[in-house]
Amino acid sequence: MMKRDECFKALARHISDQVVVATYSSAVEWNEINPRVLNYFSMGAMGLASSHGLGLALARPDKRIVVLDGDGSLLMNLGSLVTIGAVQPKNLVHFVCNNGVYEANGSHPIPNPKVDFSGLARSAGYAACYDFAELPSFEQQIAHVLEQDGPVFGTLHIERTRPLTYDYPTLYAAEKRRALKAELKRTAP
Amino acid sequence: MAAETDEGVSDDVSLSGGQIIAALKQAGVEYVLSVPDIHTSLGLLFPIASDKDLRLIRVCKEDECIGIASGLSYSDKRALILIQYTGFLDSLNAIRAVGVEYKQPICMMVGLLGHEAGKLPSESGRCGVRIIEPICDAMGIQHLLVSDDADIPKIAPAIEVAYAQSKPVTILIGRRPKA
Numbered sequence: 094m095m096k097r098d099e100c101f102k103a104l105a106r107h108i109s110d111q112v113v114v115a116t117y118s119s120a121v122e123w124n125e126i127n128p129r130v131l132n133y134f135s136m137g138a139m140g141l142a143s144s145h146g147l148g149l150a151l152a153r154p155d156k157r158i159v160v161l162d163g164d165g166s167l168l169m170n171l172g173s174l175v176t177i178g179a180v181q182p183k184n185l186v187h188f189v190c191n192n193g194v195y196e197a198n199g200s201h202p203i204p205n206p207k208v209d210f211s212g213l214a215r216s217a218g219y220a221a222c223y224d225f226a227e228l229p230s231f232e233q234q235i236a237h238v239l240e241q242d243g244p245v246f247g248t249l250h251i252e253r254t255r256p257l258t259y260d261y262p263t264l265y266a267a268e269k270r271r272a273l274k275a276e277l278k279r280t281a282p
Numbered sequence: 283m284a285a286e287t288d289e290g291v292s293d294d295v296s297l298s299g300g301q302i303i304a305a306l307k308q309a310g311v312e313y314v315l316s317v318p319d320i321h322t323s324l325g326l327l328f329p330i331a332s333d334k335d336l337r338l339i340r341v342c343k344e345d346e347c348i349g350i351a352s353g354l355s356y357s358d359k360r361a362l363i364l365i366q367y368t369g370f371l372d373s374l375n376a377i378r379a380v381g382v383e384y385k386q387p388i389c390m391m392v393g394l395l396g397h398e399a400g401k402l403p404s405e406s407g408r409c410g411v412r413i414i415e416p417i418c419d420a421m422g423i424q425h426l427l428v429s430d431d432a433d434i435p436k437i438a439p440a441i442e443v444a445y446a447q448s449k450p451v452t453i454l455i456g457r458r459p460k461a
Contacts, residue, residue, distance in 0.1 A: 114353075133353075133356075135349070136379075137379030137380070137383060137384065138345070138348065138349070138375055138376040138378075138379035138380055140345075141345065141346070141348065141349035141376060141380070142349075143349075144341075144345075144346040144347075144348070144349025144350050144353070145349040145350070145352055145353045146353065147346075147349070147350050147353060148349060148350040148351060148352060148353020148354040148355075148356075148359075148361075149353035149354075149356060149357070150353070151313070151339075151350070151353070151354060151359070152353065152354045152356065152357035152358075152359040153357050170343070170345070170346065172341065172342025172343045172346060173341075173342070173346050173349075175342050176339070176340070176341045176342055176346055179340065180339060265383075265384075267385070270356075270384065273356060274356050277356050277357050278357075278358070281357065
């Protein structure tokens, strides 16, 4: 099991011009570790992170899109795995942060904490699927995972580092959405 | 969402699927995101599926469309969401969050399966058909009814406004379009 903050810090060292789509607890922790214009916070409609990511990936095939999904969130939108498997966006990397609980809603367990997300993604048609439970393995492979042709799926077996402060107004801020759109426009091919 | 199925509703009103598709192209739509609906299957979805100017993304559940359309909009790519009213109802929280509160240009074309000829949707005997417009009103979502060919010219301007002002719009298809 990886500490989420250590996992995200390792990931951040490999993030440059990718768009990172993050949701709920992952979004809060990611924004603390790596605040940047190219972060896209998918909240308010739980489960849609992967769908937002697919839209971004379709619109900008020149740019890598990295989704930091939640386990409870993805369970609400499992069909998106099949949709993504059919569309086959080569530039989409989809991680699910699996801690087995609805952390943002009281840390109640998800219906089946033993669910094999990577197995589901594999059968849905993702090009490559991984499970990471140890930080050294994640650090060793993350560069390749981010660069290979997608859609790529990775289950990050993580545990909460510390209680998070859910500052939704800051994450939801319209200025963040405008800044992201402006940056995507500025860098459009 | 388990859609309602065909009940063989027919009438003599003319609503051209080809003209609707032309209106979508006029509005700059490149992507159509859809779960099949028997109401728009023959007149819209089959022609769209074979149209080389439009890219059809088939999704498993209608609320996926809301996220995909939002993601596309960040790079000024326009999408139309083609679903049945049952899927619209199933997606209300996503529409509320992404379209209404996030103020994203979410353009929905919603088939009113079972809408009776000669009646307004608000007069329908079907609960699902009857409540769509009041729900849009309550959510502050612009909506328009397309029931015959004379209504089709309203489609492209509505989509243009949605993208220009970054807000959702619901285009209700009151009759079964002809292929």
